[in-house]
Amino acid sequence: MVLTGIRKIEQINRQQPELKNPDDVLIKIKSVGVCGSDVHYFTEGKIGSQVVEFPFAVGHECSGTVIQTGSSVTQVKPGDLVAIDPSIHCGVCDQCLSGRPHTCRNNRFLGCPGQIEGCLSDYIVMPEFTCFPLDEKFNETTAALIEPLTIGTYSVELAKTDFQDKTIGIFGAGPIGLCVLMVLKTKQTGRIFSFEPLEFRRNKAIQLGTAIAINPFTDDAFEAASKHEPLLLDIVFECSGDQKAVNDAIKVLKPGGKLVLVGIPPDAKYVFDMDLMRRKELSIQNVRRQNHCMEKAIELISNGLPIGQIVTHHFLPEETQKAFDLVANYQDGVIKAMIDFR
Helix, strand or coil: CEEEECCEEECCCCCCCCCCCCCEEEEEEEEEECCHHHHHHHHHCEECCEECCCCECCCCEEEEEEEEECCCCCCCCCCCEEEECCEECCCCCHHHHCCCHHHCCCCEEECECCCECCCCCCEEEEEHHHEEECCCCCCHHHHHCHHHHHHHHHHHHHCCCCCCCCCEEEECCCHHHHHHHHHHCCCCCCCEEEECCCHHHHHHHHHCCCCEEECCCCCCHHHHHHHHCCCCEEEEEECCCCHHHHHHHHHHEEEEEEEEECCCCCCCCCCCCHHHHHHHCCEEEECCCCCCCHHHHHHHHHCCCCHHHHEEEEECHHHHHHHHHHHHCCCCCCCEEEEECC
16 A cells, blocks of 8 residues: 555555565564554655655554565564564664664664655565564554554653652653553653543543543643642653644643653644743753664563553555545544554
């Protein structure tokens, strides 16, 4: 399934990919999650400087079954259900050698324009180190959700705090905001506030353990938060990519607080109230995908983290256009839509 224009997806036929390197793994795709970044390419044809050249297959949250392996592969075998890290790093640049493969100078990412075609197809080939075999605790859907959970896991790690009794805000209760929430609920935190305009998403955040859910479009975020926490919040995770959310986040943070930027702004820019940020001496932490969090996310799900509860819709591959329209327009109570391959 490929993007052939703005808001247009079509099915095409291509040759099945083949193994080329000793560490290659041929994977039959089983499930693909529709991610917010995929939707940016669908609705705008770009994310910042990453511009789609049509036709192009997006998709990077996926699970699959191993079909064939190269001669040097030892960690997976045909028949294994695997989760796939969509990021292929070179292993030899300064970033990789310093433990930052997610900012690899030569990184290639599934479904990223100019890098690798995405996983919305029957088969893909990936190097062995991107494939993580799973046990019977996982199904095809939960395996595909490991990748977005790594973003939530890494975002929480980057806050660099013990979270003990910390008051926390999360702007956006979409899949990533809910992943951040679920990871935080495994820790000893203070009250967690979710700021989300859509009622069905606020309800899901409450179901997953947020203490207070606020509609920042009908209630003033600062007044609503300060009513419950007069000293305001220690940490805020901005997961929506919305300018208003950034504005509100700066207001609800206490002096010395930290803003963790997870969401992707559509026009690749934010404007910051530097007067208020300077007077509060706020810290900002950007999040770039994830770093060494696949195994951690797998362990969280194995230990009972309810990742499957964010899934609201399932579609067949030939319904991909419908799935993307639904997600892009926030219709029918959608939170996470999955494309299920036969």
